[in-house]
Amino acid sequence: MWFKLAPVQDDAVAESAGIAAGMSAADVRAAAGRLGSLTRVTPVIRSQALDAIAGCELWLKAENLQHVGAFKARGALHAVSRLDPAARARGVITYSSGNHAQAVAFAARHFGAPAWIAMPTDAPAVKVAGVRALGGQIVLAGTSSEERRAAALKLVEETGGVIVEPFDDADVIAGQGTATLELLAQVAAATDGGGLDALVVPVGGGGLIAGACLVAEEAGLAVYSAEPIGCDALAQSLAAGRRVAVPPGPTLADGLKPVRVGALNFAIAARAVRGALVVDDAALGQALVRLLLAAKVLVEPSGAAGLAVALGRMLPAQGRLRRVGVILSGGNVSPALVSSLLLRYGDAS
């Protein structure tokens, strides 16, 4: 899928256009420098069995092995590190379906600040428990990201604290970009300076892919987005040439269900994403199980979206690509769901 974009018409995107235009790989490198050893250098996983299915080399960036089990720790740590210390001390507030919530709780704890998190009433128990274990205080608020955002704004009024946006924020985007920066360095080190021919990134609100785009633009690397069918806000927005709100349909990928991608995220993605792919629950479940059995690492369904694209050979001319990078974005998933997916897809994998 290739896009010819109409001019951006969305007010929020227009407001973000200046910030987006000023952002580049240099912001990601600066974030990496600030983060230092606060984040983990996650491994790149290789599997001959998965390569055979994909028809190319897959270089799997295991952000499921990042702190709190997701890339979200990068953006949250970076953004919280950049907050005004006095405001931060009053409280760090966010709204999230799960992994960003854990990431902000983790980051707030690191900086000795209290954390309040607005989470959806249908958040997976494993993610709620994760926030609580990190000392975060939870306010349950509806099922959409907009309901959660309203609850977070109320918390700001009550506490005098400050919001860390889940994705529509320059510091968050630069932080998330460090995953791609690291991946390219790891691929170069392992291949004597060779590079990737494409990168596939799961998309919810667009923090991870916007950061990836900043790095990829400089590297001349083609970036593709992966979204669940029915929650393809980026695909529809890119096709329309403006941000489209998509009331999220049912999906196993609970982390990829925002109503809209971020304005800043859209402005950056629109200039660098080469194609937008969608996958169904069966592809997500099968990719999760294949990865687990062949490569021995566990992702959540959201974290399998990019891999599902690659295993489905959905990239343009995929058979002619040599090395494809895939970000495994997170690994927080309920044992019952993994158990049932193993029974459903385990033998066929």
Place this chain on the structure above:
Amino acid sequence: MWFKLAPVQDDAVAESAGIAAGMSAADVRAAAGRLGSLTRVTPVIRSQALDAIAGCELWLKAENLQHVGAFKARGALHAVSRLDPAARARGVITYSSGNHAQAVAFAARHFGAPAWIAMPTDAPAVKVAGVRALGGQIVLAGTSSEERRAAALKLVEETGGVIVEPFDDADVIAGQGTATLELLAQVAAATDGGGLDALVVPVGGGGLIAGACLVAEEAGLAVYSAEPIGCDALAQSLAAGRRVAVPPGPTLADGLKPVRVGALNFAIAARAVRGALVVDDAALGQALVRLLLAAKVLVEPSGAAGLAVALGRMLPAQGRLRRVGVILSGGNVSPALVSSLLLRYGDAS
């Protein structure tokens, strides 16, 4: 459990004593040099949640992410690389309950040689399929390692090929030792030269632990063995001061069921293993599930034995240790078993 060893009386051990006495960390470094990039540098996994359970820092060497999903690729590649090329071209033969079988098939394929493997009639389907996928030819032979060895000797007669022993072999041991060599370098790099206070290693025939002991002796590192209850051939042998045959009882850890540890392995382990621990199926299953949910990596039950020891705080004065290394030895396990363990232990983990 601490040992005072009586003099070794076993003829095979006595024969091996000279070889064992001559082996050191230098042999492991030489193996690492020969292997170069044939083996993967597997990541070291960290998890704050698991550290909290263990009461110390756990540095988990993820050999489940090695080629063929187990450390066995190290020893097999090293041993096959050292075979006489003419004999190797006639065939590489071995006997194994599974992971060594896949490793030898993988190594033989790398060197362009045919592979014949004697496997037990009750080998997990996932391991049989793994050997076949690597081009290995399978001869099913009984359920004990001694029955499989007899079948392998017959294959040598028939083909003129050469056996790669699963564990009782200097080249195999030196190859397996590279996992520990790598781990110590990774820990030192991550801690500014700091070291481990203890290392826990799963034991079947003793290839992995003998290699670990060679490295640990030089580093002054305490090594502990982890075996399933009822299959604790090393623990019983160390306690007796001589090799003891233990008809293996039922265990989830299908990779840790040899009747006896190797003679060379025993001779090396007897001089360096500081204590021998045993774990039951519940501890193995719970460790597997905790690792999967907290650290997002999948091991087979055998591969969880060292972790089960650490999570059970079974090491002497474990609460006073700072950094404990654990080798996650392999990850080849049936989806049905993982599914059922997740249901059994997922909520409590």
